[in-house]
Amino acid sequence: MIKVKNLIKLKDYHKNELFMFRLFISGESIISQKAISNLKKFLNKYLKNNYKVEIIDVYEHPEYTIAEEIITMPLLVKDAPLPKIRITGDLSDEKKLARELMIK
Amino acid sequence: MNNKNHENGIDKIINYESVLQKAPTGIRGLDEITFGGIPKNRPTLVVGGIGSGKTFLAMQFILKGIVEFNEPGVFMTFEEKANELLTNVSNLGYDLKKLILDNKIYLEHLHIGQYEIQQSGKYNIDGLFVRIEEAIKKTNAKRIVFDSLDSLFSNLDISLLRSEFKRLFFWLKEKNVTAVITAESGFTYITRLGLEENVADCVIELSNRIISQVATRRLRILKYRGSTHANNEYPFIIDNTGMAVFPIISQGMNQPVSDDRISSGIATLDEMLENKGFFVGSSILISGTAGTGKTSVAASFVNSTCNSGKKCIFCAFEESPNQISRNMRSIGIDIDKIHKTGNIHFYHARPTIQNLELHFMAVKELIEKINPSVIILDPITNLMTEGPNSDIREMLTRFIDFLKTKQITVMLTAAITLGTISRVPSDEGISSMVDTWIMIEDIDLNAERKKIIYVMKSRGMNHSKDVKSFMMSSSGILLNPIPKNVLDSKVSSETSKKKNVLANQSIPSGNHKSK
Numbered sequence: 265m266i267k268v269k270n271l272i273k274l275k276d277y278h279k280n281e282l283f284m285f286r287l288f289i290s291g292e293s294i295i296s297q298k299a300i301s302n303l304k305k306f307l308n309k310y311l312k313n314n315y316k317v318e319i320i321d322v323y324e325h326p327e328y329t330i331a332e333e334i335i336t337m338p339l340l341v342k343d344a345p346l347p348k349i350r351i352t353g354d355l356s357d358e359k360k361l362a363r364e365l366m367i368k
Numbered sequence: 369m370n371n372k373n374h375e376n377g378i379d380k381i382i383n384y385e386s387v388l389q390k391a392p393t394g395i396r397g398l399d400e401i402t403f404g405g406i407p408k409n410r411p412t413l414v415v416g417g418i419g420s421g422k423t424f425l426a427m428q429f430i431l432k433g434i435v436e437f438n439e440p441g442v443f444m445t446f447e448e449k450a451n452e453l454l455t456n457v458s459n460l461g462y463d464l465k466k467l468i469l470d471n472k473i474y475l476e477h478l479h480i481g482q483y484e485i486q487q488s489g490k491y492n493i494d495g496l497f498v499r500i501e502e503a504i505k506k507t508n509a510k511r512i513v514f515d516s517l518d519s520l521f522s523n524l525d526i527s528l529l530r531s532e533f534k535r536l537f538f539w540l541k542e543k544n545v546t547a548v549i550t551a552e553s554g555f556t557y558i559t560r561l562g563l564e565e566n567v568a569d570c571v572i573e574l575s576n577r578i579i580s581q582v583a584t585r586r587l588r589i590l591k592y593r594g595s596t597h598a599n600n601e602y603p604f605i606i607d608n609t610g611m612a613v614f615p616i617i618s619q620g621m622n623q624p625v626s627d628d629r630i631s632s633g634i635a636t637l638d639e640m641l642e643n644k645g646f647f648v649g650s651s652i653l654i655s656g657t658a659g660t661g662k663t664s665v666a667a668s669f670v671n672s673t674c675n676s677g678k679k680c681i682f683c684a685f686e687e688s689p690n691q692i693s694r695n696m697r698s699i700g701i702d703i704d705k706i707h708k709t710g711n712i713h714f715y716h717a718r719p720t721i722q723n724l725e726l727h728f729m730a731v732k733e734l735i736e737k738i739n740p741s742v743i744i745l746d747p748i749t750n751l752m753t754e755g756p757n758s759d760i761r762e763m764l765t766r767f768i769d770f771l772k773t774k775q776i777t778v779m780l781t782a783a784i785t786l787g788t789i790s791r792v793p794s795d796e797g798i799s800s801m802v803d804t805w806i807m808i809e810d811i812d813l814n815a816e817r818k819k820i821i822y823v824m825k826s827r828g829m830n831h832s833k834d835v836k837s838f839m840m841s842s843s844g845i846l847l848n849p850i851p852k853n854v855l856d857s858k859v860s861s862e863t864s865k866k867k868n869v870l871a872n873q874s875i876p877s878g879n880h881k882s883k
Contacts, residue, residue, distance in 0.1 A: 290494035302489070322495065326502045333479045334495035335520075349486070356489035364486045 283307075283315040283365075284344040290337045291323045295354050299338035302355040310362060388594045391439075391511070391546040394432025395425065397613030401598035402589060407569045409544050411537045415553040416574030421585060421606055422550040425574065426513040427453070428611050429548050431462050434472045439510035442503040443475045446519040460610055474507045480519055493532045497539070509545060516550040533567055569593040574604075587613050603763075605726055612729070614766060625649065630742070630777055633672030634665065636847035637806075640823055640832035646804055647828060648741075649775040651768050653748075653799065655782040656808030660819055661840055662781040663687070665808070666744045667696045667703065668845055669779055674711035679740040681713050683731060686747055689714040700844050713738055728767050741776060748780040765801050803827040808838055821847055 287303055289296035300319060307315050322329050322337070332341065342349040342365055351364055392405035399405050406412040406429075416422045430441035445453065453475060457464045467473045476499065504512065514520075520529070540547050553573065571590040578584075587604045589597045604613040629644040638645045646652055654662045670680045684692060693703035706712045715731055735743070748764070771778045780802065799805055805824040810817060819838035823831045836847040 288495070290492075290498065293492075293494070295490060295492060298489075322498045326498050329495050329498045329502070330476070334499075335478065335480060335493055336485070336491045336496075337494040338491065339485075339495065351486045351488050353487045353489035353491040360486070360488050364488070 281314075281345050283311055283342065285315065285317045286341045286343060287317060287319045288322055288328060288332065288334055288337060288339040288341070289319060291321060296321075296338055298354040298356065299340070302358075303340065306355065306358055306361055390595075391433075392437060393425075393429050394436045395428050395611050395613065397602065397604065398587070398611075401602060401613065402570075402592065403596060406546065406548070406572075407593070407595070408546050409541050410569040411540065411547040411549055411567060412570040412572065413568035414548060414550045414572045414574065415590075416550075417553055417576065420553075420574040420576045421604075421611065422574060423447075423456075423515050424606055424611060425572075426515050426548045426550050427457060430473060430511055430513055431457070431460070431467075432610075433511045434467060435462070440472045440507040441474075441511035441513070442500070442507060442509040443473065443513045443515070444478055444500065444503065445475065445513075445515045446478050446480060447516060459608065461608070471507050474503050474509070476503055478520075492528070493536075497536065500536075500540075501543075504543060504545060512540065512545050512547050514547065514549045516552065518552045537567055575601075605729060607726065607729065614763075624773070624775060626775060631672050631676075632665075633668035633670070634845045634847070636836070637665075637821075637845075640834065640836070640847070641804070641826060642829050642831065644829075646777060648777055649772055650777060650803035650827070651771070651801065652777070652779045652804040652806065653782060653802040654779065654806050654808065655784050657810050658783055660808040660810050661838065661845070662783070662808060663692065663746055664696065664699050664840055664845060665806070666746050666779050666781055667692070667699070667701050670712060670742065670744060671696075671701045671703075671706065673742045674706045674709065677711070678742065679711050679713070679738055681715060681731065681734055681738070681740045681743045683715040683727075683743065683745045685717065685745070689716050698842065699840050700842050713740070724763055728763060731767075732770065735771075735774065735776070743771060743776055743778045744781075745778065746781045747783050749783045761801075768801055799824075804831075820850065 336352040340351045355361055389408035390404035391408040392399045414422050414425055430443055433439040433441050454464050570592045573588045573590050575586050585604050586601045588601045602613050626648040628648040630648050631645040632638055654665050656662050673680050696703050804826040807824050808821045810819055820835050821838040822835045837850050839846045
């Protein structure tokens with residue numbers, strides 16, 4: 265059984281680990297650009313340099329849509345640390361993003 | 369230069385508006401009630417309850433498109449996994465695996481685990497667009513199916529989907545792809561979204577209703593923008609050959625007519641019909657009370673037809689073929705012998721085992737196979753128990769029309785009860801659809817049961833108006849004239865009996881209401 269204390273420790277552990285993200289966007293649409301800038305702002309604020317982001321344009325790499333079962337876009341996927349988390353939208357809701365990604 | 373371009377633009381608009389192109393579905397009957405198919409390069413919505421055949425219709429649209437019209441298709445399913453579809457379709461006799469390998473069809477399962485996905489801010493469904501575009505590219509598709517929207521809608525924001533779907537359909541139009549979208553009927557979001565009003569150009573409604581314990585599938589065109597269509601609800605079936613809709617209009621009223629005659633197989637009956645017998649391709653009704661020998665008349669007809677080398681189908685809805693052949697031996701007709709020549713085919717089934725429409729389908733298939741010149745339905749009244757009479761009449765009319773186009777002479781027998789025999793010429797409403805109506809009655813004359821026969825009507829011939837006695841013996845059926853004065857006294861006594869009406873019993877009204 266995991267105690268509450270341990271959970272907090274787990275969060276601290278995340279702080280030091282490298283965060284791996286993939287952001288799927290669709291071309292140069294406004295919503296894609298918004299998602300990119302919102303994500304950059306968010307990561308710089310919360311994770312400093314402790315992250316890696318790969319931005320993938322599905323127009324150029326349509327094969328990802330099937331592999332990742334993408335329907336809604338833009339889509340942010342956190343690959344590491346586990347668990348894998350998927351968040352869709354232009355990522356303008358900063359607080360929700362932080363909560364879902366379990367950052368602070 | 370500019371001016372010329374402008375003119376071209378107008379031309380394009382005029383051409384586009386004036387000719388509504390249609391994409392034939394290839395589904396029997398559906399293309400007839402839509403006068404050519406569903407709108408080409410536009411979305412069509414198929415709505416219906418659970419198990420009403422939405423997915424099946426959509427799948428037929430794709431498969432027929434490939435096989436009959438050489439139009440490759442894409443099947444996007446939100447519900448069934450691709451391999452489940454494979455097994456469903458293999459029952460239809462299509463080699464789906466081969467079609468997939470030949471790049472004629474592309475199946476994709478769209479998994480919507482939106483609950484696994486969190487939202488932050490605005491989003492769109494570009495991911496779906498990309499997948500559709502890739503799928504269309506793979507097969508060079510001209511047809512696409514989305515089956516079904518429900519799962520998509522239950523997971524995503526409806527106000528977003530409204531604009532996204534308009535975008536999607538506009539985009540499909542540009543790609544020259546005809547779309548079929550299925551959705552559960554009765555769910556509010558379709559109306560909330562205004563899919564019927566704004567987005568879909570054609571709406572088809574399917575239902576599966578149970579009337580008198582027999583399920584009947586029905587189809588209706590709710591809307592068809594820019595085109596006339598048949599408005600009624602039509603029965604349809606799903607069987608191992610696919611889907612078929614049965615519009616009455618499909619048979620039309622322009623059947624060929626023939627002056628040729630065919631013998632009834634009873635010489636004395638032929639005498640009553642201008643000495644020649646029935647018209648080829650006409651419909652004959654033999655009605656009478658129980659045990660009057662209707663089946664025997666039918667058997668005599670079959671006997672003479674088969675002996676002259678023509679083929680017959682005997683549809684027995686009451687007795688088994690073996691029983692009929694045993695019984696007919698008593699009037700000197702050896703059905704087993706005819707059976708050996710291969711001229712007679714039996715269709716034997718209990719009417720209640722399936723929908724009447726399916727019986728007719730099975731008989732039609734048999735007709736296509738052996739091409740008979742005579743068909744017997746014995747008795748037609750057994751089919752009547754199977755559903756509301758208006759439906760049955762409609763189906764019978766359609767079936768008889770079909771036989772007439774094929775120039776097949778059809779003989780129906782009808783068992784009528786004593787109550788309805790009172791000469792009301794509406795015999796369950798089937799008399800209007802028959803050309804010749806022969807009545808056999810059982811009366812008592814001078815303390816003896818006697819059978820009498822007369823021709824009630826026979827279109828297009830000067831038939832005898834005599835009432836004759838009807839005799840069955842080991843050498844066959846014989847009609848004899850009856851002395852007139854004997855019969856007259858009989859008829860007057862019959863009518864006086866009928867005036868004896870039961871007094872109405874008034875039921876005392878209950879005073880059990882609570883205070």
